[in-house]
């Protein structure tokens with residue numbers, strides 16, 4: 001019998017009450033139709049009994065409703081493995097409790113389990129790196145992903161493929177003691193896409209801020225550049241993103257690139273990326289400037305190759321412009337071009353996505369980033385998402401299968417991935433690249449294994465401590481007017497924090 005899940009009230013009784021909010025958060029995301037309540041009249045009660053001895057974890061979980069009783073028992077002896085610390089065992093206990101509860105609810109409600117099991121975090125690959133650092137091999141990690149978190153066979157294989165690739169490029173603990181990557185945010189775009197959650201302001205309202213914003217940004221770049229030189233810290237990778245930096249005119253772009261070169265560029269920089277996402281911002285001259293200033297990877301992002309969808313999502317460019325910009329970039333000499341696609345845009349289906357796939361295959365980019373639609377809080381669409389015609393999960397899965405075939409046909413392989421809340425079908429975003437053309441910045445940013453200094457609008461600085469890979473964040477203001485007003489004060493405080501970290 002299928003149980004009605006909308007509004008179903010669940011009461012949780014846990015021996016470890018401190019796990020309550022973490023279990024509730026997981027259920028809110030994975031089974032949003034049910035409601036976790038602290039009320040004796042709840043229709044379903046789940047009790048979880050956890051006991052940790054010196055050599056084993058004993059867990060018994062029971063789900064009781066008016067006409068059903070389901071039980072799950074588990075004795076886990078893996079904690080005898082000397083590679084685990086007390087902190088690891090604590091994390092394992094919490095995951096086991098969550099996994100039991102999720103499994104019982106999946107059975108009770110007759111649901112299809114999430115392919116990522118109970119993992120709801122943005123960076124599942126971190127688990128792989130964490131276990132590799134402890135000396136676990138790929139088979140052990142795969143078993144762990146499946147037995148502790150319920151990750152499907154396919155997703156566990158994907159995660160391990162990505163981890164293997166990433167480890168080629170990730171710097172060591174020693175290396176990150178005197179090097180950083182740089183992110184520079186240009187928060188302007190020709191117009192704002194409906195799904196956009198980035199700091200990006202359309203030119204119609206924000207053009208007046210570009211000049212004063214750039215003046216402040218030049219200041220911030222020069223201050224940080226002098227600090228790096230004074231402290232003997234080298235730059236590993238540079239990412240100029242936003243927004244769309246190529247929204248700047250040729251003169252503005254040239255001045256900015258020259259200041260970046262003078263402050264950060266040297267021969268050991270492994271990568272210099274620029275988002276040239278909107279093809280309507282690209283000119284031959286701008287591409288030549290990027291090339292002249294050592295940019296070695298750019299993104300030209302169509303998101304879809306269907307004209308109707310482009311219009312519906314608020315992008316005022318044409319499919320022709322995407323193709324022309326791509327060909328122009330090849331002519332100018334770019335041999336590492338990324339293209340972003342989004343699966344699950346409103347009104348799209350398997351047929352329209354097939355058209356996108358065919359067009360992209362013809363262009364033959366070197367990197368392909370496939371996003372699955374996620375409705376983010378900061379986007380324009382979030383407020384009225386129920387009025388938009390998003391494809392159903394099954395359709396999304398079929399489109400995802402097409403994107404995987406596209407990747408095979410292009411000869412690109414998965415090299416980084418991340419997940420987001422509220423993703424259609426509970427899936428993931430995957431970055432693919434031809435072997436040797438993986439974006440190092442993307443890997444570093446995803447795995448948080450090197451300090452990234454964020455400059456410009458809405459940029460986030462991540463201060464990474466290599467001793468335990470803990471992270472502290474500093475955010476630059478998103479609004480250009482706030483950034484302009486606060487830049488001096490924030491730069492001073494950023495440099496103080498950097499000085500303490502690299503002391």
Ligand code: SF4
Nearest residue numbers: 189192193196200243
């Ligand atoms: S091009 Fe990118 S950054 Fe600009 S509005 Fe669209 S999604 Fe946002």
